[in-house]
Amino acid sequence: MKIKNKFGFLQIFISYIFLWIPLIIKFFTKILNKDIFIICLMLSLLTMVDAKMKYNNIFVKLNYFIIFFLLIIFFILIMI
């Protein structure tokens, strides 16, 4: 089965998954390995960069900045 990737939806979806993994782990286990957290954030950003380089439409641009914004909030929430 081939998945058609229009407008970079696939990358945005994967990016959000990487972004939420640390919070989900923290929610269920109450412990968070900060190394895993940083690696997930980096992977999330790199996936978003891939979408931005390949598509760069308004939808991708919007999500790129949303991810940046969420990233900062998550960073503050988890690190404090």
Add this chain to the structure above:
Amino acid sequence: MLINFENIPVYGLFILISLFVNSIIIFFLAKAQKINKNVVLCSLTYELIGIITGAKILNMIQIKENNSFYYAGFSSYGGVIGGIFSLVIFSRLYKIPLKKLLNIYVPLLPLLYSISKIGCFFAGCCYGIEYDGIGCVIYEYSKDAPLNIKLFPVQIIETIVNFIIFIFILFIYKKNKDNLKIVGFVFILCGISKFLLEFLRFSWNGFITSTQIISIIFIIIGIFINMKGRKNEEK
């Protein structure tokens, strides 16, 4: 949950400032190289991730007690290697000429280094040898530096030297913005300064440190790039 603003870590703050300043200036240099804004933003993200990853990994290798990526410090050469490696990957993935990318990112490395060294000075890491002369520093509280001992302010000297290198690079940038000579110059000058200043560091072991070995490699790469650039010019 309270945020105590009195306890903001200065070391991390200065590293953030250096990355922020680096990001702003890169947009100006990219204009001179006529690179698309989107490419700059994406390559910048790659570079920042590369710098942080490389700096932390090399620090973990050099200081074996550091097992955590998060708690590891930053190694300057690790940052340079990581940053350049990430740019190589970026240029291969998206078919952007590496020469152009290197010409906007590498000239800023001395500036990045000089700002982050101020953070080292305040935190007390990368401290100098014992010295009882003008401008000596005494740390009354520090996690890394030996307390109540007069030390040579090597971090400040590194800041000044690298800032001078950055100014020099800016002066010759206009002439050489289309060839890789500028990259060679940065490698040679930063390599020499780092090699020599390592002797004034407390961590110098009396013979040769891993940082000095990397410095020599950087100087050789720099000379090789400059020689290749000259050969291309002659052709």
